Amino acid sequence: xxxxxxxxxxxxxxxxxxxxxxxxxxxxxxxxxxxxxxxxxxxxxxxxxxxxxxxxxxxxxxxxxxxxxxxxxxxxxxxxxxxxxxxxxxxxxxxxxxxxxxxxxxxxxxxxxxxxxxxxxxxxxxxxxxxxxxxxxxxxxxxxxxxxxxxxxxxxxxxxxxxxxxxxxxxxxxxxxxxxxxxxxxxxxxxxxxxxxxxxxxxxxxxxxxxxxxxxxxxxxxxxxxxxxxxxxxxxxxxxxxxxxxxxxxxxxxxxxxxxxxxxxxxxxxxxxxxxxxxxxxxxxxxxxxxxxxxxxxxxxxxxxxxxxxxxxxxxxxxxx
Amino acid sequence: xxxxxxxxxxxxxxxxxxxxxxxxxxxxxxxxxxxxxxxxxxxxxxxxxxxxxxxxxxxxxxxxxxxxxxxxxxxxxxxxxxxxxxxxxxxxxxxxxxxxxxxxxxxxxxxxxxxxxxxxxxxxxxxxxxxxxxxxxxxxxxxxxxxxxxxxxxxxxxxxxxxxxxxxxxxxxxxxxxxxxxxxxxxxxxxxxxxxxxxxxxxxxxxxxxxxxxxxxxxxxxxxxxxxxxxxxxxxxxxxxxxxxxxxxxxxxxxxxxxxxxxxxxxxxxxxxxxxxxxxxxxxxxxxxx
Numbered sequence: 330x331x332x333x334x335x336x337x338x339x340x341x342x343x344x345x346x347x348x349x350x351x352x353x354x355x356x357x358x359x360x361x362x363x364x365x366x367x368x369x370x371x372x373x374x375x376x377x378x379x380x381x382x383x384x385x386x387x388x389x390x391x392x393x394x395x396x397x398x399x400x401x402x403x404x405x406x407x408x409x410x411x412x413x414x415x416x417x418x419x420x421x422x423x424x425x426x427x428x429x430x431x432x433x434x435x436x437x438x439x440x441x442x443x444x445x446x447x448x449x450x451x452x453x454x455x456x457x458x459x460x461x462x463x464x465x466x467x468x469x470x471x472x473x474x475x476x477x478x479x480x481x482x483x484x485x486x487x488x489x490x491x492x493x494x495x496x497x498x499x500x501x502x503x504x505x506x507x508x509x510x511x512x513x514x515x516x517x518x519x520x521x522x523x524x525x526x527x528x529x530x531x532x533x534x535x536x537x538x539x540x541x542x543x544x545x546x547x548x549x550x551x552x553x554x555x556x557x558x559x560x561x562x563x564x565x566x567x568x569x570x571x572x573x574x575x576x577x578x579x580x581x582x583x584x585x586x587x588x589x590x591x592x593x594x595x596x597x598x599x600x601x602x603x604x605x606x607x608x609x610x611x612x613x614x615x616x617x618x619x620x621x622x623x624x625x626x627x628x629x630x631x632x633x634x635x636x637x638x639x640x641x642x643x644x645x646x647x648x649x650x
Numbered sequence: 651x652x653x654x655x656x657x658x659x660x661x662x663x664x665x666x667x668x669x670x671x672x673x674x675x676x677x678x679x680x681x682x683x684x685x686x687x688x689x690x691x692x693x694x695x696x697x698x699x700x701x702x703x704x705x706x707x708x709x710x711x712x713x714x715x716x717x718x719x720x721x722x723x724x725x726x727x728x729x730x731x732x733x734x735x736x737x738x739x740x741x742x743x744x745x746x747x748x749x750x751x752x753x754x755x756x757x758x759x760x761x762x763x764x765x766x767x768x769x770x771x772x773x774x775x776x777x778x779x780x781x782x783x784x785x786x787x788x789x790x791x792x793x794x795x796x797x798x799x800x801x802x803x804x805x806x807x808x809x810x811x812x813x814x815x816x817x818x819x820x821x822x823x824x825x826x827x828x829x830x831x832x833x834x835x836x837x838x839x840x841x842x843x844x845x846x847x848x849x850x851x852x853x854x855x856x857x858x859x860x861x862x863x864x865x866x867x868x869x870x871x872x873x874x875x876x877x878x879x880x881x882x883x884x885x886x887x888x889x890x891x892x893x894x895x896x897x898x899x900x901x902x903x904x905x906x907x908x909x910x911x912x913x914x915x916x917x918x919x920x921x922x923x924x925x926x927x928x929x930x931x932x933x934x935x936x937x938x939x940x
Contacts, residue, residue: 358832365841366756370768373753373816380809381775384786391785398789444681447674459927460682463689466919466930468870468888471912474895475692478707478905485707521685522934529935549671570777577779581872581888585895592896602873605781609788610877618785625782632777 385629392623397615409623418596419624422604425508426628429515429600430576430635437516437572438565441523445561446553448524449531458528461521469582472514477502477586480510508598511586515579523568530564531557559645566643573635577628578602601628692916696909703905718910722894726907728914730883731890738800738886739868742807743861746815749808751857754819755849759828769820775813780873783810788877797878803886806878807868815860818933822856823849859933862926866919887915 355363392409394402413419444461448454464472479486480501490498500506534556542552558565580602583594593607601624608621695703697714723729757769787806788797796802826849834844850857872888879885885893891911898904923930 356832358828358835361835361841361844362756362759365845366760366765369752369756369841369845372749373812374768376749376809377772377775377812377816380787380806381778381783381812382771384783384790385778387786387789388782443674444678447671447678450671451675451678454678457678457682459923459931460685461678462931463920463923464685465934466866466870466923468872468891468915470872470888470891471692471916474891474908474912475688488707525931526935529932574777574779578781580781581892584872585892602779602781605784606873606877609785618789622782622785625779625785628779629782632779636777 388622388625391619392626394619396618398618402619405619409619410627412620413623413627418599419601419604421597422599422601422624423627423631425598426577426600426602426631428508429512429579430573430631433512433516433576434569434572437520437523438569440516440520441527441568442553442558442565444520444524445527445531446549446557448528449553449557450549458521458525462525463521464518465522467518469515469518469579470585472518473582473585476510476514504595504597507586507594511583511598514586515576515582519572519575523572526568526571527561527564530561534560562643562645566639569639569643570636573632573639577632580606601625601631689916689920692909693913696906696913698906700904700906703909715906718906719914721904721907722910722914726894726911727882727885727890728887728894728911731885731887732914734800734885735869735887738803738807739865742804742811742868743864745804745808746811746864747857747861750812750815750860751819751823751850751853752845754816755823755845757816758820758823769816772813772816776817778813780810784873784877787874791878798881798884800879800884803875803878806874807864807871810871810874811864811867815864818860818863819853819856822853822860825856826852855929859929862922862930863933866922866930869919870915891915 391402393404393406395405395409396402448458451457478484482500482502486501487498501510538556538560539552542556547555577600579600583598583600583603584606586594586598592612593603596607599607605621605625605628608617608624610616691708694711695707696718697711697716698709698718699715702709702711723732757765757772787809791797791802791806796805830852831844831848834848839848870888871886872892875886875889876892879889894908894911898908
């Protein structure tokens with residue numbers, strides 16, 4: 330936000346310059362583009378400002394107030410953030426969000442890269458790729474419901490394990506196991522999507538590089554390590570940013586996982602999205618909108634910091650080919 | 651398309667494969683079979699009675715019970731919800747495309763500071779978690795009486811889709827050669843005419859992809875639908891599923907009906923994917939990887 334504000338006067342001046350320069354030598358096409366710029370861009374911009382930017386600003390503002398949505402707001406300064414800092418439920422939620430982001434992310438990307446290496450060696454396996462991709466299009470609740478049935482006590486999975494000789498399988502859906510189960514399901518369903526994106530990048534790598542590597546006697550792993558990985562690095566770093574944003578947005582998978590008895594799952598498996606939902610739309614107590622938006626702002630900050638860190642850490646010189 | 655063509659040229663060539671890669675290949679197929687198996691199992695379970703599923707989870711339906719679907723559509727409210735879902739996702743996607751494509755077009759064409767500043771603003775929106783927007787949008791819509799209304803939900807979906815759609819379409823429009831519109835402009839076509847009859851037909855593929863991706867995300871969107879809708883005749887499919895789950899918790903789960911509801915959510919996506927799969931994958935991968 331601050332960066333945008335400080336930049337705008339400079340942009341205004343530079344735009345005036347470039348307009349004047351452009352007007353002298355512009356053709357009919359450029360003139361038309363200049364004249365249509367605002368009429369064409371305005372509707373989308375209006376939607377974006379009203380339904381996206383203004384809500385963010387309002388959320389930032391609300392996070393400094395105590396408010397239940399009905400009575401007048403009362404200023405709390407930074408107190409909402411102090412309450413969050415001390416709230417054990419929010420700690421769990423934030424830890425879970427970070428666990429999904431980092432542990433889930435590392436596992437997903439290791440599997441996705443492994444699959445990339447294998448799929449490239451097996452003539453790109455287009456059919457396998459599409460099947461692995463499909464879960465991306467399915468509402469995550471479906472997997473929550475299916476897992477709730479398959480892993481229910483003495484349910485199908487337990488029966489199979491019994492038949493294989495494992496008499497005391499873990500309590501899959503006990504309160505402390507729900508979150509690991511959520512992570513497992515999430516990794517299972519999102520691996521295919523990232524594999525597909527990385528493979529689309531790998532498809533662009535010229536074949537002669539692999540042929541040269543093969544002539545040099547590289548095995549599959551070495552071809553992956555010295556050709557695929559450096560050439561697809563750009564795509565992988567985009568994927569990492571994408572994962573950061575989408576992992577913080579996970580909501581309905583946790584909401585329905587295991588089909589718990591109340592409307593909300595146990596707080597042990599919450600992430601920040603569920604915390605926001607739980608504080609803003611509680612079943613019994615008064616809504617805490619200020620606290621909920623403060624939690625959402627923490628999530629926004631988390632995404633911003635991790636995105637910047639990732640861009641820094643993963644920056645490489647662009648390879649031209 | 652760029653995915654499919656190079657693969658074909660390579661099919662004839664034989665590669666030396668080590669044992670590790672072969673085992674990996676089997677693992678990939680195991681993954682694939684489990685995915686397909688889960689899908690088939692969900693479908694067959696939706697045609698079976700409750701006690702039948704509980705006793706023999708992996709059995710086949712003796713005589714298919716289509717009653718599960720009838721029950722889900724009427725008692726579970728999935729029938730009305732399906733209509734609402736279709737309306738919401740088609741209408742919101744149409745509005746998104748109508749609003750976002752002219753904007754993406756001028757952002758792709760014009761190379762000024764303003765233009766790149768606006769593009770940057772749209773890209774930054776991609777990184778905003780939805781939980782930030784949910785409370786302000788709920789408050790704002792209730793101020794103008796648009797909560798518990800499909801129009802309010804459509805409005806929200808249009809706003810949420812703006813950053814991604816503008817970003818995706820800017821990439822597509824940048825690939826349309828300027829020569830075409832130059833000819834149109836020299837022939838005296840106005841900006842709207844140039845855009846609609848020269849640019850849009852050429853970029854049709856990209857626009858269709860953006861439309862499809864928006865349909866998919868609106869169809870599956872759960873958080874905002876759950877927060878904004880409550881009346882039984884206004885809910886969309888994900889909300890119907892959540893409601894069904896919570897009513898079932900009191901009088902015992904009827905898994906057959908539940909899986910029928912799951913299949914109602916799942917089937918359109920499966921149909922769309924088998925029909926336009928390569929386009930969807932391409933849009934979500936090449937478009938994002940750019």
